[in-house]
Amino acid sequence: MEQIPVPPADLFDLILVDEAHHSPAASWTATLDMFKDARRVLFTATPFRRDDREILGRFAYTYDLKRAYQDGVFGHIQFQLVDQIPPGENRQQMEDIAVAQAAERKLAADRGAGFDHLLMVRTDSKKRATELVQLYETHTGLRLKLIQGTHSLAYVKRVLANLAANELDGIICVNMLGEGFDMPRLKIAAVHSPHRSLAVTLQFIGRFARTAGERLGDATFLATASGVKVEAEKLYSAGAVWSDIIPNLSAARVQREVEAREFIETFGHDVGTIPDLSDMSLYSLSPYAHVKIYRLREAFDINAVPNFGVDREQIFGRVSEDTNSSVYVTRMRSPVPWSTDDTLIDVEYDLFIFYFDPASSLLFICASSRGDGLYRRLVRDLVGYDPKILRLSELNRALKELEQARFYNVGMRNRQQSSLTESYRMLTGSHVDEAIRAEDARLFHRGHCFGSAIENGNEVTIGLSSASKIWSNTSFTLPELLGWCKNLARKILDERAAVTGSNLDLLQMGEIIDAIPARVLWAEWDKDIYIDPPIAKFEIAGRPAEDSLTQFSLEVEESDAKGARLLLEGLGLETRIQFKIAESPQFSYLSDDQVKVELAFGRRVEDIVDYLNDNPLNLMLDDWSRVCGDEHFPAPAEPYNPFDIQQIRVIDWQGVGVDITTEYADNRGRVLGSSIQVFLARQLDIVENAVVYWDHGSGEAADFIVLRPAADDGVDVTLYHCKGAGGVQPGNRVDDVYEVCAQAVKSMIWCDLPRLVDRSLDRMRRRKGVGRLVRGDDALMLELATRRPARFGMVVVQPGITRGNLEPRLAEVLAASSYYLVRGGHQQLEVWASA
Structure with a gap:
């Protein structure tokens, strides 16, 4: 190549480029760059690439597929x-x-x-x-x-x-x-x-x-x-x-390409771009869809240049007044964390995108560096005051207009006031929202969530957290990102509640307040402090000190309706932070002479009060409620029945001739016909149930095991546990509930279908207990045991329970049993009882 002479730059006045979608390739670019002064006309059937690299040029003429069909160039x-x-x-x-x-x-x-x-x-x-x-x-x-x-x-x-x-x-x-x-x-x-x-x-x-x-x-x-x-x-x-x-797809895709290029051309105002990046195209950006959102008091000047600090050098900047957005790239040089050798330096580039939505007064920040303290410091410098984050109830509006929503990751904050219980629970799974039950609403408030849905016919993912963040598990082009932000702003401005149609809707969110309704007992960090504890750094008598933040005590010294005073103490540190519910910022040092504390999250460092203003403490009150920021989460209202009575099936025991005190007749002459188990054997002997296995005696897995083929070629397995009532009339007797629920919970060890079938057939062969088949045979049981998936459900049959007058203490036992079964991956507990 070195022997090939470089052609004169003015050799051509006009260059026609066929198959121009290849022009971003290195060899093509090198050739075209030899003739920078020549005009170029690019021809291609696909003016967009799979890798989304930019084809330099403006659209001059488009001959779309629809016209090609009309002109007969393309056939049917x-x-x-x-x-x-x-x-x-x-x-x-x-x-x-x-x-x-x-x-x-x-x-x-x-x-x-x-x-x-x-x-x-x-x-x-x-x-x-x-x-x-x-x-x-x-x-x-x-x-x-x-x-x-x-x-x-x-x-x-x-x-x-x-x-x-x-x-x-x-x-x-x-x-x-x-x-x-x-x-x-x-x-x-x-x-x-x-x-x-x-x-x-x-x-x-x-x-x-x-x-x-x-x-x-x-x-x-x-x-x-x-x-x-x-x-x-x-x-x-x-x-x-x-x-x-096909013509419509092609036309729509070309139109999007035209609109994207026109959009990017609005970023004509250059701000501090270094010569090496003067040719960098905004078309090449693919930011991850993750935004921090602040509510501003007044209109935002998009031309205001952020102060990225002494450790970051701004090397690229573009502003679009037409779209109220700006883009910056920074460069930061820092020593590596694993060596003290000054010659080992990391160079890190970060992208910052700002978008202000005038209708909602919301400022969106999308950055590759996601420190909350950095976000707040940038915005505070731009607007001159501490901005407000959005409450969870406002963020939740982003879930509007979604269809077929399902969630993979859900957070729930515990409403119970005890330092010995978990403060935050996270559920994960392919349909984890289905694991949220009505009884969870009594124990937990809504936390973060992440899932997928259909929006305007397209599959989307969306997540949100109480730190005023919304994200989607995708990367966008710059026009797509700003369009996404604009759509989020529209939803958030609409004050109607979001209904997802999933069990996530069961979990309550907070109410906005301007005064604390009760005395603050103690304060608790945001969940992320416990998931990834930062290092607290400070100085005592001029000497640096540090330790994990979780090693320090956080005490509430005093509180009133306006706020609270907090003491952070440990390792020689004693600094006071105040919380004012109606002020902005809400968290600040009590006075200028307090010891300043910085939190180090890896290489990222931010002041503790900046962190708290983006991730507020949870303040636990003596009326069993909670305040986070200016959101109040009330304690559960009483009375509350934790067990859904729709899960109770009423049987007219007298009408079917059952003695409710008799579970099973023994071999000494007592009549079997009036027992609960004989009634159940008749009820379960139906065509839909392929196998009904009856057992009773020491070591039984259940009184009845029912196998029913499912539409997906799997099998539904139901275990029935029976118990006679403790009296001739139904009532709220604790013993009637405890024993039968204990049997249901203990039988979870048999929720392995091959093992359950083998054990049942073995008991039948060895004449253990009753051990007989009411319906089906051995071969069918063994065949069904090979099917997948196998779904398990539990039914407790106890005539002593009354649906119409179920006392809370018994409902708690039933709810706890049902909750345990669901957490084990099984169906909710079902009860057959009296009216």
């Missing part, structure tokens, strides 16, 4: 869903066979209609392509050859010559043939691995939709219902009309 495209999949253990292989045979039938039909068509079999890997060669040879009569990147040019030319000479019916290729390849007779595509990118999908379709040539009909794509999504549309699903979907 049919999508044929292959939905008749033969049964088999290997689902992928069965789908491949179905697509191959459907493609063979389609090719024969087209040729029978007089069309000169060929077939392309498309997949995404060499391994899959090799497998498909064998599969097509075995299950079809098609003449196909494989083309892939490892083949020589001579081989590829020979195969294509055979294809043109009708010696082959088609080709099998990995991904797609190179650009410039042109064979209009390729009209049938057997898609075994659909593309996941719209740009590549459009290029692939373009190979088949061209109309040049004689005896050519419509192009046909065959695929199974893979559910692969391209630009929020299911191309490969039943009913997809490609001739409508």
